[in-house]
Amino acid sequence: MVIAIIRHEHLQAVQDVLDECGVSGVTVTEVKGCGAQRGYTERYRGTSVNISLRPRLKVEAVMRQEIVPVVVDKMAGAARTGESGEVGDGKIFVIDVEDAVRIRTGEHGAATVQHQQREMWGH
Ligand SMILES: Nc1ncnc2c1ncn2[C@@H]1O[C@H](COP(=O)(O)OP(=O)(O)OP(=O)(O)O)[C@@H](O)[C@H]1O
Ligand SMILES: [Mg+2]
Structure with missing residues (x-):
């Protein structure tokens, strides 16, 4: 599974x-976070509030292991601001997934996360 934290304006290019690459699904979630520049907290009405968490999108896509390096490189290119990128452009994480099941058919494994025919591409 490739998890990319990206700016909203790069979602279409990442999709x-x-x-x-024939990846058959994606989950996108609105998130807030900070990177190396860090957040800091302030007291607001008695509770501590992190005022520098920035809104981002978390894009999660499970795919065949063989295509992960290519997808990660292409995604990084698609989510980079301008030619050389900007602070806050985000991060990409890769984690192992043990299995996947298509609920409709009960099938397991790689076939569940890959488009077979071009006509089936798109979300
Ligand atoms: N180590 C991490 N763990 C989890 N999420 C992270 C991590 N680093 C970054 N993120 C997420 O990615 C978003 C963007 O991070 P960001 O691009 O600022 O990373 P960075 O390491 O500070 O790189 P840069 O110096 O280019 O800004 C953060 O708001 C956060 O949601
Ligand atoms: Mg940063």
């Missing part, structure tokens, strides 16, 4: 990469 285009997944389509190009």
Whole structure:
């Protein structure tokens, strides 16, 4: 599974990469976070509030292991601001997934996360 934390404006380009590579699904969640620049907390009405967490999108896509390096490189290109990138452009994490099941059919494994035919691409 490739997990990318990206800026909202790069979502379409990142989804285009997944389509190009035949990845058959994606989950996108609105998140807040900070990176190396760190957040800091302030007291607000008696509770401590982190005022520098920035809104980002978390894009999660499970795919065949063989295509992960290519997808990660393409995603990084798609989510980079301008030619050389900007602070806060995000991160990509890769984690192992033990199995996947398509609920409709009960099938397991790689077939559940890969588009077979081009007509089936897109979300
Ligand atoms: N180590 C991490 N663990 C979990 N999420 C992270 C991590 N680093 C970054 N993120 C997420 O990615 C978002 C963007 O991070 P960001 O691009 O600022 O990383 P960075 O390491 O500070 O790199 P840069 O110096 O380019 O800004 C954060 O808001 C956070 O949601
Ligand atoms: Mg940062």
